[in-house]
Amino acid sequence: MDLDTIIQVLDSTIRLSTPLLLACLAGLFSERAGIFDIGLEGKMLFSAFFSAAIAFTTGSVWLGLLAGMVASIALSAIHGLASITFRGNQLISGVALNFLASGLTVLVAQDWFRQGGRTPTLEGGARFEAITLPFAESLRGVPVLGPIYADLISGHSILVYVAFAMVPLTWWVLFRTRFGLRLRAVGEAPEAVDTAGVSVVGLRFAAVAICGALCGLAGAYLATGLQAGFVKEMTAGRGYIALAALIFAKWRPWYALVACLLFGLLQAIALRYQNIDLGAFVVPVQFMDALPYILTVVILAGFVGKAIPPRAGGEPYVKER
Amino acid sequence: MTQPAIELKGISKAFGPVQANRDISIRVMPGTIHGIIGENGAGKSTLMSILYGFYKADAGEIFINGKKTEIPDSQAAIAAGIGMVFQHFKLVQNFTVLENVILGAEEGQLLKTSLSKARGVLKQLAEDYALRVDPDALIENLSVGHQQRVEILKALYRQADILILDEPTGVLTPAEADHLFRILEGLRDQGKTIILITHKLREIMEITDTVSVMRRGEMTATVKTSETSPEELAELMVGRKVLLHVDKKPAQPGKPVLEIENLRHVDSWGVERLKGISLSVRAGEILGIAGVSGNGQSELLHVLGGMTTATGTIRVNGQEIDLTGQHSDGQSRRARGIAHVPEDRHHEGLILPYTAWENLVFGYHRDPAIQKGWLMDNAGIKAEAAKKMERFDVRPPNPNLAARNFSGGNQQKIVLAREIERDPDILLVGQPTRGVDIGAIEFIHKEIIRLRDKGKAILLVSVELDEILSLSDRIAVMFDGRIMGERLPAETDQTELGLLMAGVTEKPDKPLIEAVDEQLKAKAQREARNNV
Amino acid sequence: DPALIYDLGGKFDKSFNEAAFNGAERFASETGGTYKDIEIQSEAQREQALRRFAEAGFNPIVTTGFAIANIMGEVAKDYPETKFVNVDGWLPEVPPNVLLINFQEHQGSYLVGMMAAMASKSGTIGFIGGMDIPLIRHFGCGYAQGAKAVNPDVKIIANMTGTTPTAWNDPVKGSELAKSQISQGADVIYAAAGGTGVGVLQTAADENILSIGVDSNQNHLHPGKVLTSMLKRVDVAVFEAMSAGADLETGKFMTLGLAEDGVGYAMDDNNAPLVSEEMKTAVDAARQQIIDGSLNVVSYYENDSCPALQF
Amino acid sequence: MDRMPAWADAVLVPLFSIVLAAIISALVILAIGESPVEAFKLMVDGALMKSSGWGYTLYYATNFIFTGLCVAVAFHARMFNIGGEGQAMIGGLGVALACLFIPWPHWTVALVGAMAAGALFGAGWALIPAYLQAKRGSHIVITTIMFNFIAAAVLNYVLVNLLRPPRAMDPATATFPPATHLPTFQQMFSTAETPLFRGSPANVTFFLAVAACIGVWFLIWRTRLGYEIRAFGHSETAARYAGISSVRITVIAMLLSGALAGCMALNTTMGEAERLVMNATEGAGFIGIAVALMGRSHPVGVFLAALLFGFLYQGGAELALWTNIPRELITVIQALVILFTGALDNMVRMPLERLFLSFRKGGQA
């Protein structure tokens, strides 16, 4: 494999990892605060649609992004209502929201644009354009590093850089700020937070809202960064992969980056090398397609050590009855 | 005249159908230690949690230093100068001591300043009140006693003037409890007001200035400690005269039925919990295991009851039993005639949503006698259950009621009825009277002794020294996974047992608490090492 | 009135079903008639929709997609007065009131394959399919043969999007596949992948290479960037079936290939600058040869394999 | 001393939750410019007022009973099996293999054989997640989701490359031999004068589903195994105390769960399509979650909830047939039903409980 090919595969990895990473960090905030969320998929989808729809109608991708985040946060609010306020089952709420997003996006899209559940193609200012970093062109000539900078690091849409910047930011927020301390505490021992005079409900809603905002970014990236419009079910299971990456990452930001890059890489390889001919037999495309899922299972089977979720995760905080 | 530091007026609180507090009024003067005493479930914790803003009262008013104060949440309580150490600590296990102390009382948005400030304050507090803890240790690596210190530090860090402690001594060795009381006295002398919840009469008499008694959600009396007696308090607590000791004939021990040699157990975290236990229990005797909880007693019961694996030898009636492998589980032990009344009836002994009759065969449900072909003979089981409930005076005697709907004492009777009525050779009993009212305690003690008098071997684990002393025919003391020594009840006392419970085997030349603390520190450090 | 039953992909798949819908719309606007349509959502609803429409007196009932053919054959026997039409299906025996319309997609794909090879400067062209099923291989196979006919050394990169039905609706993956193919040198990519193809065409336009649409005329999606579209005139078939009404001739197979203008390649203002005269002549010549039988494009179905491409 | 009578919890709470879901659904229908009343009438007419409507409703219900029971059995052992979809897919493969490659003399024998095969394959697909959960603590929710994706890939490979008859276009197996065709309701109940269930796909598998309900009820509430499964589900530590092996119960419960999902394929693959197609499960595995939740994991509840969802499916099809409402409306309604009955049930329960409590207090006073 030559350098170009490697760069191309890695380039593809970055693009495929970005939505995973955003969703994974979203899940990280929520689950660190003790709220499990298998509704990442639905939130991304919701945001993908609303960001594309608003970007199309207003012609501004930034308004679209805002709309996508608001829509995603709205779903988060329902999840919060169900799992925080009414102490419902968090998994079920997530499943329901995934269904809701999958149905409602198409329903609204059809009612709005009459194009069979998709938005019209976005053009110009309604899309995120790739950003060329300074000196990318002039440095291209430098051996090895030049192409890496120009082709791999430069030339992505702004949301990619935002996503990668979110990793240190998340780490910093969680481990260096008051909010982060409280957030981690509420996922481990909500009663400790409560008796320390801090609102468990408030913290958890804040975490869920951040989760919504990040899923909003992920969805908007899919529809307005990677693509030029919304197509039904366009998240195609990425929310679930992000969830697996989160477990793989043991709920830690830097590990999340590694996990998402790994899954992105696997997908990039599966896309580029279908039907790998091993001489004795041919690995079918179906196998390559399923590889990320198989690998997740292998990882979960404990070959990377035990992943212990936040102690209060998945359980509603109940002090009376 | 000085204002009371705390005055509660007409506090009521219901949890669904349970009236936990009914129209309670109480006044506590500043600079005093006020005791609250009452049976399990009397509503002590609830009342204090209301004062701390953890629960919201249905009715009633709170006055702090004479001023009416609304306490809708713990934030308000902290602002009013109240600190509370809960019965179950409210600490974040994988945070450090410092992080736990500043949680909710941080200065500014960033942690750095808060952490360095807290470090200084903790140092000062440690000197002022003899409250030393390593600020960078993780909570999960601290002994319970030190965790309690962290809770007290949390309150002091928030500049509490009123400190509430909910059953603080339940988890401590006698020497540690003593040390705690010295700290509390120090705090009182600095002008702080302290409320101490306990159900141990001895402690009330020892340290409090005034005492209130609660019974079934009501406040039955408030008296000066110097003007009352343990007998009077017990009567106020229970509502009738209570026998404070157990009647029993001397034991007639036979040959050893249960022999344990060099038993070792490593838990799932890799920590060695049993470090070579050797014991034997003879027919017709009760062997009591004393110890502060967390020193391997639970693990011992779990191994004997087949819930976990171990190495070493266990012989039942001379026959060795499998300790790992496929044939080592609860079923195999039952087949050998070992019955087990577990320490935790809610999580081990009972399936709370199951009905009484279902619970009365729990663990014995594979017995061929209660099967009808492929199915379970539910009608037969029910009839049998009704008889057992009758005999053990379970109230109400309704086999169709779910276990969770019985009171603690009656739940415990269901477990005992199930295990004792199988007529086992060996009975393992853990904390038989934890969370059980005094009437039921008397009944349960009698049943255990009756079984002993039938010539059965009984291994009793309890953290209540009184219970150990009054029931056992022989006492073994456990500390840190080892047996520190065996004593006969007639030849020992609380002080000696208390030292053994802290791992101190010889009469120390230094002050008691230091000897105890040294042992506990060594133990905590061993565990911390094991955990990494 | 006629009725139309779409296949599972749904009415607005931007290709196959949408072409059927366009045909029906054309029928409605040109004849002033009305029609009824439904997008089924499960396998079992196929039979239900057929029967309900037949009972309600719709005639003819047009269906799209091979999957419904079997059931249609059964149901047709119960409603001898009603005429049934299916696009893409195949039955061992055709009942007298059934018309099966097949398209020679490989022939159309052959032509666009030729155009791709001729337009390619790099000598590498791409094919992106949706779910890996025989029909899609059928498309790819014709495409490869056409390309090889122009340039025996042409490199053809063929990818399938996936194995689940989401493969039809994953434009992101379509994009990545396109990017991957572009990075391997492809400068013309043919997308036969439903909604996923939207992503392929988009990326091709963004990356400034050429793409080829499928089923409907997709040239307008990115004017000047879509080389052509492989037309499968489902719209014409549907329009004609609906217009014929009760007079529709049934009881037979109808195969629409190049000769019948059932398949072809799209030319319009959007792609006129992209298609050179030379290209047009070559393609039209091949078209003629296929029509008169002197050129045989091998169908993937013949023996489940493709002479020009390994899947 | 219960807080609220059990019947109220079992009947009133789901009922009010459904009503809430219905109200929101009506608002959604209004919002897209259609009449909810008309829509509801159409749904009822199409699903319940004709025998053929019932034939569809029961056909869908049969699927949902199986997948609902699948989720319910796992729930009793406190496991959230999201893998019903994949287990049903692979179960379908088992059914197809049995039907295609064994020369059955009669449909009754074929049904038994195919059932065994479907159950075996479905159970087999649940085995690895179960084993990983039991032995290594791998979260069953995630592993079963992954196994759904993997199942789709396996099925795709098998259908495209191995089982597809030569020259067929469809990624599907050949049609099963006639000896394996199951009698439909139409064949069973129609007489010459009164044709019933015409054209509808409901078939004899429905009775199997009912039998499965009864079987699961006996298993869970009358056998030792059921006793142990429930005990394990309520409290893992107590189960260990009683000597109930967590590995054994986890694996057995998941195998049963997978087997039930696998049996769903009898209805779709053997009963309806008479061949195995790519997307035979159509999300029924996920609907099973909602069905189990609404049915409180009790077979009677599962049966009723499956009927409700069957009605939604069939009514929704009728809607799509006669109005311009997109089919995704049904997805939205399902989502709302799951949300209100499964996750927001306390929103109904809390006020209801307060109401009961105040009644009781009033009664005592």
Ligand SMILES: Nc1ncnc2c1ncn2[C@@H]1O[C@H](COP(=O)(O)OP(=O)(O)OP(=O)(O)O)[C@@H](O)[C@H]1O
């Ligand atoms: N969070 C809660 N929800 C429901 N009921 C509760 C709750 N907390 C306490 N109760 C009930 O209220 C009553 C009083 O409980 P409380 O904990 O105040 O008693 P206590 O006197 O502290 O007993 P103990 O000595 O066991 O700590 C009991 O019947 C208990 O079951």
Ligand SMILES: Nc1ncnc2c1ncn2[C@@H]1O[C@H](COP(=O)(O)OP(=O)(O)OP(=O)(O)O)[C@@H](O)[C@H]1O
């Ligand atoms: N690394 C550690 N891990 C866990 N616990 C520790 C660690 N280091 C110290 N401790 C605990 O912190 C306590 C403080 O130690 P130190 O010996 O200074 O206290 P002390 O003077 O005995 O206490 P006091 O002032 O209450 O008499 C020890 O008792 C020990 O249990």
Ligand SMILES: [Mg+2]
């Ligand atoms: Mg208490």
Ligand SMILES: [Mg+2]
């Ligand atoms: Mg000291």
